[in-house]
Amino acid sequence: MNAPAQTYSEIAPERLLEAANAQRAAGSRLVQICCSRLQHFELLYSFSRPHTIEHLRICIPDSRVALPSISSIYGGSFAYENEIHDLYGITFTGMNVDYQGHFFRTAIPAPMAVPPVCAAPAPKPNKPQPQKEPT
Amino acid sequence: MSAWTRILAAILFVLLSPILAGLLAGLDRIISARMQSRIGPPLLQPIYDLLKLFQKERIAVNRSGHFFLLGYLLFTILAGIEFFIGGDLLIVIFALALASVFFVLGAFAAGSPYSHIGAERELIQIMASEPMLIMCAMGFYVATGSFQVTTIHAQPTPLIATLPGIFLGMIYILTIKLRKSPFDLSTSHHAHQEIVKGITTEFAGPYLAIIELAHGYETILLLGFLYLFFAPWPLLALAALIAVYFLEILADNTHARLYWQWVLRTSWAFTAIVGAGNLILLHYLQRGGTP
Amino acid sequence: MANRTVIPFGPQHPVLPEPIHLDLVIEDEHVVEAIPSFGFIHRGLEKLVEKKDFTEFTFIAERICGICSYIHGMGYCQAVETVMGLEIPERAKWLRTMWSELSRIHSHMMWLGLLADAFGFENLFMACWRLREGILDVIEETSGGRVIFGAAKVGGCRRDVPDDLLARIPAQLNAVEDELRAITNVFRDDFSVRQRLCGVGLLSRNDAYDLGAVGPMLRASGVAQDSRLDGYAAYDKIAVEPIVEESGDCWGRTMVRIREIYQSFDILRHVLPNVPPGPVDMKITGAPKGEFFARLEQPRGEVIYYVKGNGTKFLDRFRVRTPTFANIPPLLKMLQGCQLADVPVIVLTIDPCISCAER
Numbered sequence: 001m002n003a004p005a006q007t008y009s010e011i012a013p014e015r016l017l018e019a020a021n022a023q024r025a026a027g028s029r030l031v032q033i034c035c036s037r038l039q040h041f042e043l044l045y046s047f048s049r050p051h052t053i054e055h056l057r058i059c060i061p062d063s064r065v066a067l068p069s070i071s072s073i074y075g076g077s078f079a080y081e082n083e084i085h086d087l088y089g090i091t092f093t094g095m096n097v098d099y100q101g102h103f104f105r106t107a108i109p110a111p112m113a114v115p116p117v118c119a120a121p122a123p124k125p126n127k128p129q130p131q132k133e134p135t
Numbered sequence: 136m137s138a139w140t141r142i143l144a145a146i147l148f149v150l151l152s153p154i155l156a157g158l159l160a161g162l163d164r165i166i167s168a169r170m171q172s173r174i175g176p177p178l179l180q181p182i183y184d185l186l187k188l189f190q191k192e193r194i195a196v197n198r199s200g201h202f203f204l205l206g207y208l209l210f211t212i213l214a215g216i217e218f219f220i221g222g223d224l225l226i227v228i229f230a231l232a233l234a235s236v237f238f239v240l241g242a243f244a245a246g247s248p249y250s251h252i253g254a255e256r257e258l259i260q261i262m263a264s265e266p267m268l269i270m271c272a273m274g275f276y277v278a279t280g281s282f283q284v285t286t287i288h289a290q291p292t293p294l295i296a297t298l299p300g301i302f303l304g305m306i307y308i309l310t311i312k313l314r315k316s317p318f319d320l321s322t323s324h325h326a327h328q329e330i331v332k333g334i335t336t337e338f339a340g341p342y343l344a345i346i347e348l349a350h351g352y353e354t355i356l357l358l359g360f361l362y363l364f365f366a367p368w369p370l371l372a373l374a375a376l377i378a379v380y381f382l383e384i385l386a387d388n389t390h391a392r393l394y395w396q397w398v399l400r401t402s403w404a405f406t407a408i409v410g411a412g413n414l415i416l417l418h419y420l421q422r423g424g425t426p
Numbered sequence: 427m428a429n430r431t432v433i434p435f436g437p438q439h440p441v442l443p444e445p446i447h448l449d450l451v452i453e454d455e456h457v458v459e460a461i462p463s464f465g466f467i468h469r470g471l472e473k474l475v476e477k478k479d480f481t482e483f484t485f486i487a488e489r490i491c492g493i494c495s496y497i498h499g500m501g502y503c504q505a506v507e508t509v510m511g512l513e514i515p516e517r518a519k520w521l522r523t524m525w526s527e528l529s530r531i532h533s534h535m536m537w538l539g540l541l542a543d544a545f546g547f548e549n550l551f552m553a554c555w556r557l558r559e560g561i562l563d564v565i566e567e568t569s570g571g572r573v574i575f576g577a578a579k580v581g582g583c584r585r586d587v588p589d590d591l592l593a594r595i596p597a598q599l600n601a602v603e604d605e606l607r608a609i610t611n612v613f614r615d616d617f618s619v620r621q622r623l624c625g626v627g628l629l630s631r632n633d634a635y636d637l638g639a640v641g642p643m644l645r646a647s648g649v650a651q652d653s654r655l656d657g658y659a660a661y662d663k664i665a666v667e668p669i670v671e672e673s674g675d676c677w678g679r680t681m682v683r684i685r686e687i688y689q690s691f692d693i694l695r696h697v698l699p700n701v702p703p704g705p706v707d708m709k710i711t712g713a714p715k716g717e718f719f720a721r722l723e724q725p726r727g728e729v730i731y732y733v734k735g736n737g738t739k740f741l742d743r744f745r746v747r748t749p750t751f752a753n754i755p756p757l758l759k760m761l762q763g764c765q766l767a768d769v770p771v772i773v774l775t776i777d778p779c780i781s782c783a784e785r
Contacts, residue, residue: 044732099461
């Protein structure tokens with residue numbers, strides 16, 4: 001398989017815009033933004049150039065932490081950001097198109113923000129559960 | 136024509152047209168289906184549909200809408216009666232235009248955005264087809280010296296010989312009137328359109344049946360117009376009508392739906408070229424013939 | 427007529443049987459803005475992964491979508507296999523390639539029909555769907571199912587295809603292809619079809635790239651991007667040339683898809699005689715631990731599967747980024763300023779599979 005190399009790097013939330021700008025300057029395409037609800041919230045921003053995929057990992061302790069939107073750099077990111085806002089309750093500041101929580105119509109607010117019910121021993125069981133409130 | 140034959144003609148038109156139009160629509164659906172490699176519905180399906188629609192519950196979106204629909208049906212029937220008793224062609228055309236306007240008003244009264252846009256498009260279609268209808272009446276007048284259907288019908292030579300352009304123009308607008316592709320803008324026979332069923336979106340059950348019925352009368356009336364071109368030779372006329380209707384089905388099955396701008400532009404251009412061209416030429420020839 | 431009206435488009439709209447709702451703000455039949463909303467059939471499949479055994483989840487992954495079902499299942503398996511470090515048998519790779527190309531053909535043929543329906547050409551619609559049956563028959567013969575055929579499993583394929591059947595398929599495909607030529611010629615040459623497609627829904631190369639368009643959308647705007655070049659399954663042994671058009675309009679996207687159908691026929695003609703002998707699946711031991719992004723090319727474009735395992739039978743996270751979702755921002759861009767009559771055509775040229783995007 002001559003699959004492209006995939007690299008993961010963790011960055012602080014404050015450095016997101018800077019990193020996205022660097023990707024943009026390098027000619028990368030925004031592939032996706034994925035949010036995972038583990039014991040914390042983990043966001044993966046994937047950027048691709050023809051032979052590489054780079055994933056930027058951002059960990060935030062709970063959904064009340066607002067993240068900067070990268071839609072000023074990648075115009076199409078608003079779809080992912082609105083989706084994550086509607087399903088996980090994470091706020092993005094400065095989205096170019098903000099549907100105010102009406103992008104995904106959900107019966108309950110932020111339905112995917114519930115921590116995993118997985119039978120696996122949780123890595124950090126003592127961590128206090130953040131209150132999930134739609135922002 | 137005596138008074139009794141006139142009454143008989145009127146009664147026959149009112150009673151037979153829906154059946155005839157139903158059979159025609161059934162045939163249309165079967166031929167279309169065969170063109171699309173399908174079997175298609177039974178021949179009488181449109182008639183079954185109509186009867187079933189009349190049995191359905193009456194759900195009123197807006198009462199005035201239904202009054203307008205009755206106006207549509209009534210004036211279409213009046214136009215047809217006037218035509219088939221051999222009356223004045225101009226009255227026929229104006230009654231028909233009035234009927235269309237009632238239909239549009241009915242759709243506007245419903246208040247749904249789909250039927251609003253459908254109604255706007257129907258107005259554009261009326262604008263596209265009406266000049267040709269008037270041109271047709273003028274053509275008959277220039278050729279026969281009368282607007283009376285009886286006089287036009289009694290011509291010894293078929294009018295197709297002197298009015299071929301007008302005939303072509305009439306075929307063109309028949310496609311608009313029959314709501315066939317590429318002109319099925321305001322509503323189409325199936326609902327796969329951006330404005331759903333367009334002008335008829337908000338009508339259901341018996342009210343939709345009224346629209347279907349009026350459309351049936353209108354179809355027969357328009358075919359009557361085409362019949363006049365071949366009046367002295369009824370068999371040829373019948374063959375021509377079948378050929379024209381087949382052409383309409385063929386066009387429906389070989390075209391995409393186009394834009395209203397395109398429809399307006401081409402139908403006016405076509406009317407101007409073949410319709411007006413035919414009239415001018417005819418006038419010139421008659422002047423030349425009788426100096 | 428010049429005042430603004432809002433036309434609701436979907437989720438129950440006859441021309442778009444997909445659960446998306448678009449509020450079209452229109453002014454004189456010109457669309458000023460389109461506001462989407464989703465979630466009508468959100469099934470929470472991504473969340474369900476926490477409760478299902480990772481091998482069983484393949485069936486759920488296949489049910490993400492009703493059209494491109496196979497590639498969903500296969501992509502999920504591929505991601506899990508990579509996390510677990512499994513190298514699946516060669517025959518399974520080739521069979522997977524065969525089924526994903528068959529899926530592409532039937533999906534594109536269905537799409538051509540839907541497009542014809544959107545611009546009111548019923549005859550063409552019927553013709554496309556009738557021919558598509560020929561492809562579905564091949565899928566049924568090889569896998570037992572027609573659309574959601576459950577042939578993928580973690581570690582290979584759920585069933586083998588006999589060699590004599592593989593030898594028979596090319597003839598069936600050729601028959602379909604011959605008939606298809608007549609239909610695609612209509613899309614390419616017919617006057618009224620060109621009126622409805624050429625110059626409609628223009629998306630410039632820069633916009634397509636910036637807004638994250640994928641698949642035929644991106645390729646029709648002149649960007650040669652095709653995930654099959656990454657060489658998953660047996661694609662590393664097959665030359666796949668991305669099909670690119672420069673026009674960036676609906677017609678370009680139609681042409682890309684039509685040429686992709688023929689390309690898929692060519693790929694299948696190469697794949698079928700070359701399927702190597704051997705087993706089609708392998709035993710799986712252990713559970714996935716680690717994370718991986720699998721990237722595949724669906725009929726609708728690039729699709730991403732993210733799998734994060736924690737060493738148990740239950741995955742921590744499974745995420746799909748479907749091509750339709752990535753194509754929503756470009757779609758909204760194209761809808762601005764278009765005519766109302768063009769809305770169905772433009773919406774259809776992204777090949778919307780909203781159920782996919784909802785998961």
